Amino acid sequence: MAEELPFRSEAEEDWDFKKADTQYLTHGLHPYPARMVPQIARRLIDRYAPKSDHKILDPFCGSGGVLVEAVLAERKAYGTDINPLAILLAKVKTKPLKISILEEKREELLRKIAEEINAEKSVKLPEDAEFPHLLFWFKPHVAGELAVIAQCIREMDEAELVDYRRFFEVCFSKAVIKSSNIDAEDNPYFIRSMKGSKLRGHNPDVTGIFRSQVDSSVTRMKDFLHHCKNYIEPEIHLQNSGSLEGMLGDDEIQLVVTSPPYGEEKRTMAYTSFSKLSLYWLGYDPRELRENRGRGLGGVISEKAPPELPSATLENILIEVGEKDPKASREVAAFFRDYLEAIKELHRVLKRGGYACIVIGNRNVRGVPILNDKITVELGELVNLRREKIIHRNIPRKVLPRSDGRIELINRESIVILKNE
Numbered sequence: 001m002a003e004e005l006p007f008r009s010e011a012e013e014d015w016d017f018k019k020a021d022t023q024y025l026t027h028g029l030h031p032y033p034a035r036m037v038p039q040i041a042r043r044l045i046d047r048y049a050p051k052s053d054h055k056i057l058d059p060f061c062g063s064g065g066v067l068v069e070a071v072l073a074e075r076k077a078y079g080t081d082i083n084p085l086a087i088l089l090a091k092v093k094t095k096p097l098k099i100s101i102l103e104e105k106r107e108e109l110l111r112k113i114a115e116e117i118n119a120e121k122s123v124k125l126p127e128d129a130e131f132p133h134l135l136f137w138f139k140p141h142v143a144g145e146l147a148v149i150a151q152c153i154r155e156m157d158e159a160e161l162v163d164y165r166r167f168f169e170v171c172f173s174k175a176v177i178k179s180s181n182i183d184a185e186d187n188p189y190f191i192r193s194m195k196g197s198k199l200r201g202h203n204p205d206v207t208g209i210f211r212s213q214v215d216s217s218v219t220r221m222k223d224f225l226h227h228c229k230n231y232i233e234p235e236i237h238l239q240n241s242g243s244l245e246g247m248l249g250d251d252e253i254q255l256v257v258t259s260p261p262y263g264e265e266k267r268t269m270a271y272t273s274f275s276k277l278s279l280y281w282l283g284y285d286p287r288e289l290r291e292n293r294g295r296g297l298g299g300v301i302s303e304k305a306p307p308e309l310p311s312a313t314l315e316n317i318l319i320e321v322g323e324k325d326p327k328a329s330r331e332v333a334a335f336f337r338d339y340l341e342a343i344k345e346l347h348r349v350l351k352r353g354g355y356a357c358i359v360i361g362n363r364n365v366r367g368v369p370i371l372n373d374k375i376t377v378e379l380g381e382l383v384n385l386r387r388e389k390i391i392h393r394n395i396p397r398k399v400l401p402r403s404d405g406r407i408e409l410i411n412r413e414s415i416v417i418l419k420n421e
Contacts, residue, residue, distance in 0.1 A: 032063035059241035064090025264298030298335030361413035
């Protein structure tokens with residue numbers, strides 16, 4: 001559970017949480033890039049949504065950390081993301097399951113997997129159209145066992161078992177990552193293959209990895225269930241943050257707590273690359289996943305000059321980046337064009353007097369600092385979201401693995417708190 005802190009003045013408060021356990025309960029079910037520290041989410045919820053009828057939104061919910069804390073705080077929560085793996089993780093992490101049924105299905109599933117593997121039947125592996133470069137990312141015997149496990153989980157198709165099937169899909173996803181040829185020694189979110197002797201010596205026990213993950217996840221679910229006193233199920237949707245109509249009406253939300261991408265996926269966090277192996281195994285179409293990258297902030301880039309965006313800070317940055325790399329300037333502009341649309345939606349759904357708490361870090365493009373915190377304040381002012389405060393926090397090291405193979409290190413981020421006046 002989130003730690004209980006003694007009263008401190010805001011100036012004395014620790015927002016770094018360097019020694020905090022960030023993997024408690026279902027937060028630790030599955031890795032995901034750039035997760036928000038759950039203690040930050042809980043403190044913001046307690047402070048800015050103190051009433052039981054206050055509703056909370058995370059429009060970039062990722063794997064659901066904010067939503068877990070909203071559930072534990074007994075608040076109605078809403079979350080959206082465009083990554084199918086994120087949505088799967090968020091739904092599983094926020095759904096307490098009946099342990100008796102979960103343990104029964106665990107035994108049935110593990111027994112069936114063992115029987116299928118011991119039978120040594122010929123296994124049909126996915127074709128390249130279903131799973132590009134399968135045998136680059138997995139050794140043949142690993143792919144064979146994963147195919148068996150995936151099929152056994154898929155056969156849990158009864159409607160009443162959907163939540164339990166999703167639970168085992170999350171366990172399977174982690175087993176996929178751990179048994180793959182990904183070299184995760186330096187950074188588990190940077191997807192590259194092992195080489196040489198390291199790859200030759202890689203011989204994972206796939207079934208053992210899956211069993212271990214199931215067992216630890218069941219324990220986490222038991223603990224989560226124990227802490228869910230008055231469960232309010234969150235609404236979680238695969239949806240773009242720039243259009244929340246159909247899910248939320250005007251003036252409905254008391255508090256937004258979110259950590260949006262720090263920039264376009266190409267130059268910041270490669271969420272699609274991190275998720276693709278698990279999603280291929282779970283049956284998602286590779287073509288749709290490639291197209292999905294274009295649905296993120298800055299996914300569609302204009303070949304024309306960068307559009308005018310009403311932020312003096314951003315305008316100066318675009319000029320400076322453009323002098324070094326016109327294409328990079330257009331990419332940055334495309335990101336903030338879409339980011340502004342998301343901020344407009346936050347304003348639409350926020351109640352008067354409600355708050356938007358945005359955790360974001362600054363970055364660099366072509367050596368030019370992109371001041372995301374300052375730009376967020378300026379874009380918020382356009383829609384009457386006024387700066388309440390900015391809290392700076394130190395982080396040991398946040399790595400942004402990019403799709404171009406480079407990484408960027410960030411050691412500080414900002415909590416931008418805006419109020420709807």
